[in-house]
Amino acid sequence: MSAVAKSMEAVTVSAKKPFIETKIDKTIVNVDASPTSAGATALEVLEKSPGITVSNDGTISLRGKSGVIVMMDGKPSYLSPSDLSNLLKNMPASAIDQIEIMTNPSSKYDASGNSGVINIKSKKGKAAGLNGSIMAGLTTSYFENTAGTFYVIPKSQNSLNFNYRKNKINLFGNYNPNIFRGMNQMTIHRVKLDENKNITGYNDVETRFKFGNNNHTLKLGMDYSPDKNNTFGFVVTGFTFSGHPTPRTVTTTADANGQLLSVMSSQTDNKIHFRNLSSNVNYRHLFDTTGTEITADVDYIRYGNVSNMLLTTDFQDGAGQPLGNQLLLKGHLPSDIEIFSMKTDFTHPFKKGGKMEAGLKSSFVKNDNLVEYERWSGDKWITDGRSNHFIYDENINAAYLNANKQFGKWSLQGGLRLENTVAKGYQVTNDSSFNRSFTNLFPSVFVSYAVNKNNSFTVSYSRRINRPNYQDLNPFIYFLDSLSYRKGNPFLLPQFSHNIELSHSFKSKLITTLNYNNTTDVIAQLIKPQGDILYLTSDNVAKYTSYGLSITAPVPVTKWWNLNLFPNNYRNHYKGIYDNTPLDMAYTSFIVNMTSTFTIKQGFTAEVSGFYRAKTIEQLSISEPMYVLNFGMQKQVMKGKGTLRLNFRDPFWLQRYKAHTQYDIVDTKMSNRWDNRQVTTTFTYRFGKNGQLNQRRRNSASQDEQNRVGQGGQ
DSSP: OOOOSGGGSOBOSSSSOOSEEEOSSOEEEEGGGOGGGTTOBHHHHHHTSTTEEEOTTSOEEETTBOOEEEEETTEEOOBOHHHHHHHHHTSBGGGEEEEEEESSOOTTSOSBOTTEEEEEEEOOOOSSEEEEEEEEEEEEEEEEOTTOOEEEEEEEEEEEEEEEEETTEEEEEEEEEEEEEEEEEEEEEEEEEOTTOOEEEEEEEEEEEEEEEEEEEEEEEEEEEEETTEEEEEEEEEEEEEEOOOOEEEEEEEETTOOEEEEEEEEEEEEEEEEEEEEEEEEEEEOSTTOOEEEEEEEEEEEEEEEEEEEEEEEEETTSOBOSOOEEEEEEEEEEEEEEEEEEEEEEEOTTSOEEEEEEEEEEEEEEEEEEEEEEOSSSEEEOTTOEEEEEEEEEEEEEEEEEEEETTEEEEEEEEEEEEEEEEEETTTTEEEEEEEEEEEEEEEEEEEOSSSEEEEEEEEEEEEOOOHHHHOOOEEEEETTEEEEOOTTOOOEEEEEEEEEEEETTTEEEEEEEEEEEEEEEEEEEEETTEEEEEEEEEEEEEEEEEEEEEEEEEETTEEEEEEEEEEEEEEEEEETTEEEEEEEEEEEEEEEEEEEEETTEEEEEEEEEEOSEEETTEEEOOEEEEEEEEEEEEGGGTEEEEEEEESTTOOOOEEEEEEETTEEEEEEEEESOEEEEEEEEEEEEOOOOOOOOOOOOSOSSGGGGBOOOOO
16 A cells, blocks of 8 residues: 555654564565574564564465465565475575565555565665675574484575666676575374274374575666666576485384384485576656656566485384385476566556556466486386376466545545466376466555544455465475375465455554455365375365454663564464365464664664464464574674674574364374574675665566465475
8 A cells, every 4th residue: 555644654663774664554674673683594584573474384474374475576486385485594684675564465566465465675775886785694503303412503694785876877786695504303293093083093203304505696787767757777686506405204103002013214315406597677767757657577587496306215114124125216306487577557646646556467477397206126217107297387467557545634545456367287297288267356445544643544455366386286296205295286276365454553653453354265285194195285175264453562662772562363264175074173363573672882782582473273283382582782893884793593492383283084293393593693894885865676577476486396
């Protein structure tokens, strides 16, 4: 929603740039304002942002609701939840300027994301001449597994950001080389049930992950303004990483009496190389001094991923004696995704306030996935029947109209977006295909009333869509170990949601929001047992309703102490049919985010931050409480040109994930711990001038598609 009323002015918690700024239509997180951002990743910064939680598989939720669209500089990431999580884990917080959180975007934005949009803005200089920053950081994480083995794991984050502005030209770029290492341990306890839900046995699975990668991000761009009314620009971004995860899994099988029957040991050696190249060209024309303008963007994006894995499995009986032959399975899993998109936006301000916006967008996506498995027959490698080749093509065309106007104390905004989707999936292996075509309207309405200078109310409504991730449509099998695998579902339908919010702003500081969400054809990740084998897939299983109350409270306790609190109470309810069995799951929960900043003396600040999320329902699993506490401090040196930061993330090792999934004949408990206990030191040096000039930011044509790409093989 545009800033069409005084009630939409930013709330700041101190004279300096605050960590959190709050508007009626969005929340802004200023990453550099937090000492605990030192050496952190983008995912870790998101975790401590107001109302955001990250589940065990990397799914990002906002105010307790999943289905969030994450954009990078206005461009969707295109990634599945787990792969987006991997990308954000490899993105240093030092490369991020701001994070915008929008729970009810206007019709100008893509309709994707039933619970809102998160836009991660990278740093881009605003000063004349040459300016920028150099950052070097070292992180040491600590991990102890259940066997009592203790590990010390070093990591490195580095970045270079620069901007050169002179006359009609502005050049900008950044380079981030990083070394990422990590460990985690996941345990699963499964109760095996027959069709009558009688216990037939137990499986206990312990997986120890050891992984590492070297990744590089390079971004270069230029804006050229031949005159005051025209600006041409381009941006090219490249990202690459090479990883080598080596999970080891031990699975024990027992009968209904707990008697050990067998032990299976699996070792996976997986070599991954991922690359991404995205390019954007753009144009902006200003018609007059009133602000009438037209912009155009064209994007070409390509993702390439190759995963080569070798899975070795050994079996023993309950007495520890070898059972059968060793199984060897190797896989070659390349994936290529090409995206071409273009859009144009027109803005025309009204003479007496307000404005009209209109635009067109078209995107074309091709997703080509090949899975080649071979198994060892004793003397040679032979083709495994689970190999597959899947090609998915999609075209989305959209048009929108949006307008806002202020009438005295009333501010109104209304919009309508039309989206047409045409898709085709083709499974080459068995020569089968499916076709989809649908057209939908997505209205949005915002009404704001300023009661007086201290109080204002805003009510908003929008209809949104959440399309399946590309990999969720792919019917190929990806092995996690010999007894568990992941499989896509080509019959997935998009889910649609209605979102309503009522907000009250007091003195442009305290903001209280009531929210309601109703979603149909919910896409949920399911666990489906087949004897001893478990496979993960997605399906449209339920109707989902959620309602909640959130409060944004920046509290200036003293001149030297600023406190930001974001409590959110919500109730999630899933109701539907699964395998002809009624499904009805509901839970009331709450989450509290806290950031407390202390100005000890000029140029020296400290921070305590953390969150507590109570027991809650995430899709079809009940997650146990999760919480964390972080400490950080920073000191300005070299007359303000340098910054030293020291950050202690989760020093008490509080954060862990536990969940219980129970429906139909599924009864599974899972826990996960990782090396999130970390100590980080960073030094940042800023060079150049500090004068500020207006700077464009691009919201490119590809605003939805990048959220739905999966890297695969991770």
